[in-house]
Amino acid sequence: MTTATSLEDRAARADAEDPLAPLAGRFLLPEGVIYLDGNSLGPLPAAVPPALADAVGRQWGTDLINSWNDNGWWQAPLRIGDTIGRLVGAAPGQTVAGDSTSVQLFTALGAATALRPGRPLLVTDPGHFPTDRYLADAVARRHDGMEVCRVPPADLEPFLAGHGSRVAAVSYSPVDFRTGELYDMAALTEATHRAGALAVWDLCHAAGAMPLRLDALEVDLAVGCGYKFLNGGPGAPAWLYAARRHHDALDTPLTGWNGHAHPFAMHRDYTPAPGIARARIGTPPILSLLALEAALTVFEDVDLSELRAKSLSLTDFFLTCADELLTPLGITPVTPRDPARRAGHVALRHPHAHGLTRALADRGVVIDMRAPDLLRFGVNALYTTHTELLTAARHLRAVVRESAYDPAPPRSGPVT
Numbered sequence: 341m342t343t344a345t346s347l348e349d350r351a352a353r354a355d356a357e358d359p360l361a362p363l364a365g366r367f368l369l370p371e372g373v374i375y376l377d378g379n380s381l382g383p384l385p386a387a388v389p390p391a392l393a394d395a396v397g398r399q400w401g402t403d404l405i406n407s408w409n410d411n412g413w414w415q416a417p418l419r420i421g422d423t424i425g426r427l428v429g430a431a432p433g434q435t436v437a438g439d440s441t442s443v444q445l446f447t448a449l450g451a452a453t454a455l456r457p458g459r460p461l462l463v464t465d466p467g468h469f470p471t472d473r474y475l476a477d478a479v480a481r482r483h484d485g486m487e488v489c490r491v492p493p494a495d496l497e498p499f500l501a502g503h504g505s506r507v508a509a510v511s512y513s514p515v516d517f518r519t520g521e522l523y524d525m526a527a528l529t530e531a532t533h534r535a536g537a538l539a540v541w542d543l544c545h546a547a548g549a550m551p552l553r554l555d556a557l558e559v560d561l562a563v564g565c566g567y568k569f570l571n572g573g574p575g576a577p578a579w580l581y582a583a584r585r586h587h588d589a590l591d592t593p594l595t596g597w598n599g600h601a602h603p604f605a606m607h608r609d610y611t612p613a614p615g616i617a618r619a620r621i622g623t624p625p626i627l628s629l630l631a632l633e634a635a636l637t638v639f640e641d642v643d644l645s646e647l648r649a650k651s652l653s654l655t656d657f658f659l660t661c662a663d664e665l666l667t668p669l670g671i672t673p674v675t676p677r678d679p680a681r682r683a684g685h686v687a688l689r690h691p692h693a694h695g696l697t698r699a700l701a702d703r704g705v706v707i708d709m710r711a712p713d714l715l716r717f718g719v720n721a722l723y724t725t726h727t728e729l730l731t732a733a734r735h736l737r738a739v740v741r742e743s744a745y746d747p748a749p750p751r752s753g754p755v756t
């Protein structure tokens with residue numbers, strides 16, 4: 341059995357040998373805080389404040405409306421979309437940034453069902469993030485006779501064997517937002533295509549955390565947010581990917597004037613722009629887009645395979661810490677041990693998850709919880725260290741041993 345000292349040694353050695361350690365300097369992380377909630381809100385990249393100051397002071401303040409042309413505001417959704425595309429394995433011209441993930445999901449699901457007329461089933465994961473489930477229902481309600489089928493990823497193949505010819509699209513996330521389990525995106529996409537249906541992926545918990553291969557897997561549509569592993573800030577614009585082969589037929593449900601072929605001709609009727617530009621909707625949130633663009637510079641010269649390798653080392657080490665220090669106290673890991681099935685956060689189960697999360701925050705360890713009983717520890721290989729994870733585990737152990745937490749369940753209201 342590993343001794344407590346050897347956990348410290350192992351953490352120190354892994355951190356000392358970490359080639360990505362200098363990347364933490366690209367963030368303005370507060371002193372004395374161990375931040376393990378970047379899977380919900382990424383921290384502030386150092387490049388963002390000067391970029392925002394320039395966007396406000398010079399571009400908006402001085403150049404005013406000329407900025408739409410002179411400072412590249414009009415092209416920002418497509419330019420930033422391409423930058424995100426590089427992180428998710430998408431060639432240029434297939435990704436657009438803007439709006440919220442929820443709006444982009446509505447667009448993706450609406451467009452996917454329109455691309456498969458005559459197929460009345462929309463498959464989603466019963467464990468999917470709520471907005472994905474609600475929007476699948478919303479899209480189905482708008483199509484006569486369309487039905488949402490809630491099929492866990494593990495049951496997709498047998499479901500498609502029986503009903504595949506009636507399925508328009510399968511809408512999944514490769515990462516379970518509660519447990520951090522990673523599903524096999526390649527196999528699920530392939531199974532979906534064998535049935536003649538379209539694969540729609542929500543990559544909120546994957547983009548920026550691991551290499552993704554949207555083009556190579558022939559994914560049809562994908563969305564993701566800008567505020568988790570992309571570190572674009574609270575409410576950062578989301579993004580939509582649509583494979584080039586679908587562009588000409590892409591019929592998006594929100595046909596705003598920014599997606600028109602000639603937006604400034606102010607035509608009476610809508611004609612979609614060629615390419616991914618037709619997925620633009622209305623005037624984009626320029627300040628947020630420019631903050632996101634600056635945040636994405638963090639990834640310049642970063643090899644996503646190296647990032648993923650470090651992320652796996654961090655989550656593996658944290659699971660070892662949990663085995664040694666926490667399981668004996670009744671805190672049980674629920675995230676899979678198999679690295680192929682583990683994404684960017686680790687979830688531990690304890691009936692007083694809410695009180696423990698608050699007690700850790702008082703000790704400078706920021707995590708979050710998902711009701712009723714999951715503590716989520718988000719690692720981000722851009723800045724998290726093995727030593728921080730060990731320190732977090734030790735704090736949690738101390739809090740539980742000393743019963744230094746409030747066992748009351750959370751009050752209603754937002755629990756981040």
Ligand SMILES: Cc1ncc(COP(=O)(O)O)c(C=O)c1O
Pocket residue numbers: 440441442443469471472513517542544545565578
């Ligand atoms: C998988 C997933 N999809 C969507 C969202 C959120 O959507 P939105 O950015 O519209 O709030 C989240 C988290 O908030 C998420 O985890």
Ligand SMILES: Nc1c(O)cccc1C(=O)C[C@H](N)C(=O)O
Pocket residue numbers: 379380381469517544756
């Ligand atoms: N999007 C969030 C928000 O606006 C407030 C608080 C938390 C969030 C989240 O990102 C939740 C997150 N998607 C989750 O995995 O639970």
